[in-house]
Amino acid sequence: MTSLMGDPDVTGRFGEFGGRFVPESLMPAVIELEAAFREAWIDPAFRGEYTATLESYAGRPTRLYLAERLSAQVGAEVWLKREDLAHTGSHKINNVIGQALLARRMGKTRLIAETGAGQHGVATATAAALLGLEAKVYMGEVDVARQSLNVFRMRLLGAEVEPVTSGSRTLKDAVNEAMRSWVAALDDTHYCIGSVMGPHPYPWMVREFQRVIGDEARTQFLKAKGSPPDWVVACVGGGSNAAGTFAGFVDTPARLVGVEPAGGAAIGRGVGGIVHGMQSFFLQDEFGQVNEATSISAGLDYPGVGPEHAFLHTVGRARYDQITDDQVLEAVQLLARTEGIICALESAHAIAWLVEHQEEIAGASVVVTLSGRGDKDAETIAARLGFLEGDGHA
Amino acid sequence: MLEATLQALRAKGRHLLVPYLMAGLDPDWLSYVDLVIERGADAVEIGIPFSDPSMDGPVIQRAGEMALARGVTPLSVLAELGSRSFPVPLIVMTYYNIFHHMGEERAVRQLRSAGVQGVIIPDLPLEEGGRWRDLATKEQLDTVQLFSPATPDERIDEILAVAQGFVYGVGLMGVTGERAELAATATTMATRMRPRTSLPVLIGIGISSGDQAAAVIRAGADGVVVGSALLRRVLDNQSPQQIALFIDELRGALDTTEP
Numbered sequence: 001m002t003s004l005m006g007d008p009d010v011t012g013r014f015g016e017f018g019g020r021f022v023p024e025s026l027m028p029a030v031i032e033l034e035a036a037f038r039e040a041w042i043d044p045a046f047r048g049e050y051t052a053t054l055e056s057y058a059g060r061p062t063r064l065y066l067a068e069r070l071s072a073q074v075g076a077e078v079w080l081k082r083e084d085l086a087h088t089g090s091h092k093i094n095n096v097i098g099q100a101l102l103a104r105r106m107g108k109t110r111l112i113a114e115t116g117a118g119q120h121g122v123a124t125a126t127a128a129a130l131l132g133l134e135a136k137v138y139m140g141e142v143d144v145a146r147q148s149l150n151v152f153r154m155r156l157l158g159a160e161v162e163p164v165t166s167g168s169r170t171l172k173d174a175v176n177e178a179m180r181s182w183v184a185a186l187d188d189t190h191y192c193i194g195s196v197m198g199p200h201p202y203p204w205m206v207r208e209f210q211r212v213i214g215d216e217a218r219t220q221f222l223k224a225k226g227s228p229p230d231w232v233v234a235c236v237g238g239g240s241n242a243a244g245t246f247a248g249f250v251d252t253p254a255r256l257v258g259v260e261p262a263g264g265a266a267i268g269r270g271v272g273g274i275v276h277g278m279q280s281f282f283l284q285d286e287f288g289q290v291n292e293a294t295s296i297s298a299g300l301d302y303p304g305v306g307p308e309h310a311f312l313h314t315v316g317r318a319r320y321d322q323i324t325d326d327q328v329l330e331a332v333q334l335l336a337r338t339e340g341i342i343c344a345l346e347s348a349h350a351i352a353w354l355v356e357h358q359e360e361i362a363g364a365s366v367v368v369t370l371s372g373r374g375d376k377d378a379e380t381i382a383a384r385l386g387f388l389e390g391d392g393h394a
Numbered sequence: 395m396l397e398a399t400l401q402a403l404r405a406k407g408r409h410l411l412v413p414y415l416m417a418g419l420d421p422d423w424l425s426y427v428d429l430v431i432e433r434g435a436d437a438v439e440i441g442i443p444f445s446d447p448s449m450d451g452p453v454i455q456r457a458g459e460m461a462l463a464r465g466v467t468p469l470s471v472l473a474e475l476g477s478r479s480f481p482v483p484l485i486v487m488t489y490y491n492i493f494h495h496m497g498e499e500r501a502v503r504q505l506r507s508a509g510v511q512g513v514i515i516p517d518l519p520l521e522e523g524g525r526w527r528d529l530a531t532k533e534q535l536d537t538v539q540l541f542s543p544a545t546p547d548e549r550i551d552e553i554l555a556v557a558q559g560f561v562y563g564v565g566l567m568g569v570t571g572e573r574a575e576l577a578a579t580a581t582t583m584a585t586r587m588r589p590r591t592s593l594p595v596l597i598g599i600g601i602s603s604g605d606q607a608a609a610v611i612r613a614g615a616d617g618v619v620v621g622s623a624l625l626r627r628v629l630d631n632q633s634p635q636q637i638a639l640f641i642d643e644l645r646g647a648l649d650t651t652e653p
Contacts (some may be wrong), residue, residue: 023519024541024545027520028542028544118451183569184566186567284491
């Protein structure tokens with residue numbers, strides 16, 4: 001480690017976290033990927049194409065918006081980083097554009113991906129369509145059933161969606177199945193991991209592809225205010241939008257806050273472990289079997305967390321708090337009714353944190369990453385709030 | 395001890411058979427261990443179930459899920475193994491989180507006191523396994539290394555420098571499971587590994603029949619590891635006689651094939 005959120009050492013460690021715990025059959029592939037990424041990321045031609053694609057296609061830079069009515073409600077100056085306005089409706093597009101361009105550069109013709117809520121699957125299918133690559137997305141059978149709209153979107157984009165029937169049939173099992181299938185298809189296939197997780201170089205590479213969030217927000221905030229914000233807040237499942245956001249502010253005095261779902265708080269409630277190729281924190285039973293996460297937001301329904309977050313927590317540079325499903329539902333309505341923005345349930349964790357911590361942030365400036373839009377969650381929210389039958393009042 | 399036992403058998407010209415069984419998949423699972431030993435297994439690989447077996451195909455996944463559903467734990471498996479003695483070496487296969495969670499030093503002690511002589515940890519590659527190997531070596535617990543068809547020659551030699559027990563040559567690029575045809579990579583692995591090491595060379599993953607076992611022996615292997623093809627028969631509720639016939643098929647092929 002040279003500095004916080006810099007390049008990891010050759011072993012891919014952030015302190016004790018991270019590493020590369022994969023079967024020998026995958027080792028040459030992740031070593032090759034690391035070399036390819038290192039080379040591409042310092043190549044101006046690759047950086048140029050990545051940046052140009054994000055601008056012309058994905059709608060970057062996204063706005064940093066001063067949410068005045070929300071600010072008045074919570075007693076702080078709240079700026080929203082509008083990743084919900086990026087193409088496909090969430091920050092996931094930043095990462096997949098980067099990985100798809102890298103895959104093509106490596107001569108791969110096919111992408112595979114895991115997905116929980118379907119946002120990363122949709123983003124992967126989108127990037128594959130854009131670059132003329134094949135795509136296959138692994139999705140737990142349980143998630144296929146509860147995120148049917150995104151399953152349809154992926155198929156419409158030309159991707160194959162493979163329901164995963166092993167284990168708990170959710171996101172963690174989709175990761176297992178994607179890794180299994182990758183081993184048998186290394187020649188032509190790149191595994192496009194959707195968060196800052198997995199074996200080295202993924203946690204680092206995905207953070208770098210997402211740091212555009214934080215870099216833009218920092219520039220935008222400095223331009224508006226002349227000095228960095230007091231607080232920077234983002235939701236954390238695997239933690240990619242938070243890692244990308246924090247990367248832009250880690251060397252400022254801003255206090256960094258990751259918001260975990262209470263039912264999937266790997267940092268808040270997990271213990272150290274080694275799963276999915278990385279050393280980090282995981283929800284586990286007393287024997288080291290991985291437990292399922294249970295969150296209202298499928299995108300945060302992951303029992304682990306990216307290793308760099310485990311490190312930032314351990315060294316105290318970022319703090320990780322928890323928000324319950326009920327608080328999330330309140331926050332979705334609050335943002336919708338004060339700002340006219342329907343955000344994703346994932347992102348609503350960060351909004352709920354503002355409400356929960358009003359006293360602490362009173363009068364301060366806060367940048368909140370709004371990681372995605374809420375259309376995909378309409379059914380879930382309606383079912384919980386009863387709007388389908390009612391008159392619109394919760 | 396594992397290594398010495400296998401080397402001694404090999405010196406006598408015997409080809410080695412290491413069947414894999416999932417611990418605790420039914421209450422009577424140790425009877426399968428006894429059965430395969432009785433029919434000529436030279437060592438037995440025992441799987442401890444893990445919630446996220448990312449290197450295993452459908453058969454071993456299902457066996458693991460059954461075992462976990464029965465409440466099997468790493469400690470219950472080791473207690474069962476430790477309550478008995480076995481005439482051949484036992485090798486435990488599981489994912490690293492199980493041992494990491496127990497604490498590596500405690501895991502090594504518990505494995506040894508249960509009589510286990512070797513371990514296979516598929517998600518603990520060369521670069522990450524230094525501390526584990528030091529602790530295990532101190533207690534004479536052999537850590538078996540895996541070699542894959544994708545492993546470059548220089549890397550093979552690096553891994554061989556820390557290899558113990560035997561060389562586990564992965565027969566194909568993929569997860570555990572039966573295959574109708576032997577992958578070309580299985581015989582290639584045997585041929586590649588044979589001149590590079592004095593350790594016994596066993597090929598596993600995708601070895602599903604006596605004919606396939608014979609083919610890798612002819613290519614230079616000293617033996618085979620057979621998992622899914624055996625476990626599938628157990629999961630299909632085949633009788634002990636039918637399972638014995640399958641082990642006999644493998645044993646017969648190994649005993650009658652010349653390298």
